[in-house]
Amino acid sequence: MLEFSKRTNTLEQKDYQYNLQDVPEPNLYRLLYSYNEVPKIPFNHRHVPMYPPDEIWITDTTFRDGQQAREPYTADQMVQLYRYLHELGGPKGIIRQCEFFLYSEKDRTALDRCRNLGYEFPEITSWIRARKEDFRLVKEMGIRETGILASCSDYHIFKKLNMTRRQAMDQFLGIVKDALAEGVRPRLHMEDITRADFYGFVVPFAQELHRLAEESGIPIKIRACDTMGFGVTYPGAALPRSIPGIAYGLNHYARFDSSLLEWHGHNDFHKAVVNAGTAWLYGISGVNCTLLGIGERTGNTPLEAMVFEYAALRGTTDGMNTTVITEIANYYERELHYAIPPMLPLVGRDFNTTRAGIHADGLLKDEEIYNIFDTNALLNRPARVVLSQTSGAAGLVHWMRSYFKLPADTKIDKRDARLVPILAWIQKEYDGGRQTALSDSEVEAAITQLAPELYVELKS
Numbered sequence: 001m002l003e004f005s006k007r008t009n010t011l012e013q014k015d016y017q018y019n020l021q022d023v024p025e026p027n028l029y030r031l032l033y034s035y036n037e038v039p040k041i042p043f044n045h046r047h048v049p050m051y052p053p054d055e056i057w058i059t060d061t062t063f064r065d066g067q068q069a070r071e072p073y074t075a076d077q078m079v080q081l082y083r084y085l086h087e088l089g090g091p092k093g094i095i096r097q098c099e100f101f102l103y104s105e106k107d108r109t110a111l112d113r114c115r116n117l118g119y120e121f122p123e124i125t126s127w128i129r130a131r132k133e134d135f136r137l138v139k140e141m142g143i144r145e146t147g148i149l150a151s152c153s154d155y156h157i158f159k160k161l162n163m164t165r166r167q168a169m170d171q172f173l174g175i176v177k178d179a180l181a182e183g184v185r186p187r188l189h190m191e192d193i194t195r196a197d198f199y200g201f202v203v204p205f206a207q208e209l210h211r212l213a214e215e216s217g218i219p220i221k222i223r224a225c226d227t228m229g230f231g232v233t234y235p236g237a238a239l240p241r242s243i244p245g246i247a248y249g250l251n252h253y254a255r256f257d258s259s260l261l262e263w264h265g266h267n268d269f270h271k272a273v274v275n276a277g278t279a280w281l282y283g284i285s286g287v288n289c290t291l292l293g294i295g296e297r298t299g300n301t302p303l304e305a306m307v308f309e310y311a312a313l314r315g316t317t318d319g320m321n322t323t324v325i326t327e328i329a330n331y332y333e334r335e336l337h338y339a340i341p342p343m344l345p346l347v348g349r350d351f352n353t354t355r356a357g358i359h360a361d362g363l364l365k366d367e368e369i370y371n372i373f374d375t376n377a378l379l380n381r382p383a384r385v386v387l388s389q390t391s392g393a394a395g396l397v398h399w400m401r402s403y404f405k406l407p408a409d410t411k412i413d414k415r416d417a418r419l420v421p422i423l424a425w426i427q428k429e430y431d432g433g434r435q436t437a438l439s440d441s442e443v444e445a446a447i448t449q450l451a452p453e454l455y456v457e458l459k460s
Contacts, residue, residue, distance in 0.1 A: 001013070001014045012252075016252075016253045017207065018199050018203040018204045020200070021165070021200035022164055023165065025158075026157070026159070027154050028195075039230060041237060041241060042237065042238040042241070043238055044236065044237075044238040045236040046236065046245070047235055047244075048244050048245060048282065050244075050281050050282055051251065051258070051282055051283035052280065052281050052282075053259065053283060053285045054258075055259070055285060056286070057093070058287055058289055058307070058310065059095070059262060059288045060085055060097065060288070060291070060303060061098075061099045061264070061289070061295075061300065062291045062303070063081075063098065063100050063101065064147075065264075065296065065300055066291065068295070068296055069297075069299070070294055072106070073336075075106050075110040075113060077335065077336065078110035080331065081291065082110075084324055085098055085291075086121060086122065088322070088324040088328070092318050092319050093121025094310060094318055095122050096122060097124075097125050097286075098122035098123070098125070099125050099127050099147060100125070101126070102127075102141060103137070108141065111126075111141065112141075123144075125144075125145040125146060125187070126141065126146040127146065127189070128149070130148050130149055130150060130171055130172050130175045132175065135175060135178050135179065135182075138182075138184060139182055143184065144184065146186065146187065147187045148172070148175055148179070148188055149189050149191060150168075150188045150189055150191065151191040152168075152196040152202055152205065153192035153193070153195040154195075154197065154201075165201050169204075169208070176209065176212060177212065180212065180220075185218060185219060185220070185221070186221070187262070188220065188223065189223045190222060190223065191227050192225065193225055193246060194231045195230060195240060196240055198239045198240050198245070198246070199249075203253050207253075207254050207255075222254075222261055222262070223262040223263075223264050223286075224250065224263055225264040226243075226264065228266060228268055229266040229267055229268030229271060229275075231243045231246075231265060231271065231275045233274055244282040247282035247283045247284050248282060259285045261286065262284065262286035262288055263275070263284045263286065263287045264301075265287075265300070265301045266296065266298060267293060267295075267298040267299045267300065272293065272299070272301040272302070273309065276289070276301045277309045277313065280309075281313075287306055289305075290302070290303060291332075292328075292329070292344070293305070302345075302346075304328070304346050305345065307325065322379060323378070323380040325347060326381055350386065352372070353384040353386050367383055371383040384399075384402050385398040385402065386437045386438070387399055387437065388430070388437045389430035392423075393414035393415070393419055396414075396423060396443075397419070399443065400458055403443075404459065416454075418451045419451070422443075422447055422450050425446050426446075
């Protein structure tokens with residue numbers, strides 16, 4: 001069948017039909033995943049076109065996947081974080097959905113309280129296993145869309161579920177039909193897709209889902225889950241690891257519109273952010289994230305990173321309030337007692353901090369030289385200098401400007417004689433064997449004692 005595509009203004013072949021390959025033994029891709037070696041990245045040098053959707057967005061799984069990697073949130077904490085997500089996502093709802101567990105009374109209470117806030121975005125959805133008893137929870141809570149676990153690699157089908165491919169597909173399709181019968185939108189979480197037989201299981205399964213959606217008139221979504229972080233973005237990389245290949249196959253062969261596709265990645269090989277951005281570029285509208293990237297093992301795609309990736313790709317924040325990211329980080333540290341790694345981009349204590357004197361000198365002359373963007377305007381986080389033995393006079397002057405919140409036109413020269421005893425004190429600290437940076441309170445006390453006139457001037 002040929003159809004004229006308004007998207008590409010060309011005739012495109014649409015009559016693709018892939019049949020389930022119900023193999024007797026699991027295909028574990030041992031050439032790629034030998035387990036006792038670093039996983040290999042295969043290439044077949046086939047290139048698919050970039051296919052950015054008309055709209056892209058972010059979805060959140062902080063209260064589901066993110067909660068599996070830390071102590072459970074309280075209901076109050078979930079409500080507050082949901083408020084932050086709403087404010088961060090802005091009036092256009094760039095943070096489109098937020099996913100909840102339904103298994104505990106606490107999670108159900110938090111879901112109800114968040115729903116009662118009346119926000120359009122993020123839409124509240126749920127997550128269940130492919131079991132009838134789980135689906136009863138969805139019906140009882142009145143959820144309009146639910147994620148359904150649908151493991152698609154033979155590692156999971158044969159080794160975890162102890163099923164054949166046919167048995168697994170039949171079970172997944174059965175729970176989908178139950179959801180459709182109740183008017184609930186199913187979202188199939190194709191777990192471990194980067195180790196799955198793409199044309200022998202994933203595409204035939206997706207085509208069955210497409211058929212059910214057309215018959216029922218209810219949209220069905222697919223979340224492509226890179227459960228182990230094996231996805232790669234390299235041009236010409238082969239399936240099952242190629243993210244462009246996965247996106248193209250689900251869109252072109254399984255005929256799933258971009259708006260019905262979502263990417264869920266993990267960070268086992270430091271690729272979560274670039275993999276999610278690539279999913280956007282190659283035709284997947286949604287990227288699924290967690291706050292601060294907290295999740296299984298190395299974590300999920302950090303939501304705050306994709307806020308900035310969105311702005312970088314689209315040239316606009318589309319109304320997202322990026323300063324809320326700092327409020328979220330402060331809340332995690334203050335209320336949840338979560339130790340954010342200090343160098344974690346965008347949220348870590350030191351992500352826009354320098355200790356090097358030569359860098360501090362650059363910041364004094366023009367902050368743009370050593371700061372990634374105006375972090376004060378976009379994150380309410382001014383560039384900082386932490387004083388150490390390498391900071392020098394430039395570092396001390398920048399620290400004073402920042403710590404005492406001095407107006408931009410305040411003149412303090414790094415050759416000011418009043419700095420000499422303070423710099424001598426710093427040098428003496430490190431000559432004596434100190435290894436740690438100087439705290440703000442220590443430096444303030446030193447200025448008070450060693451340069452009282454300067455201190456009064458700074459405080460005035």
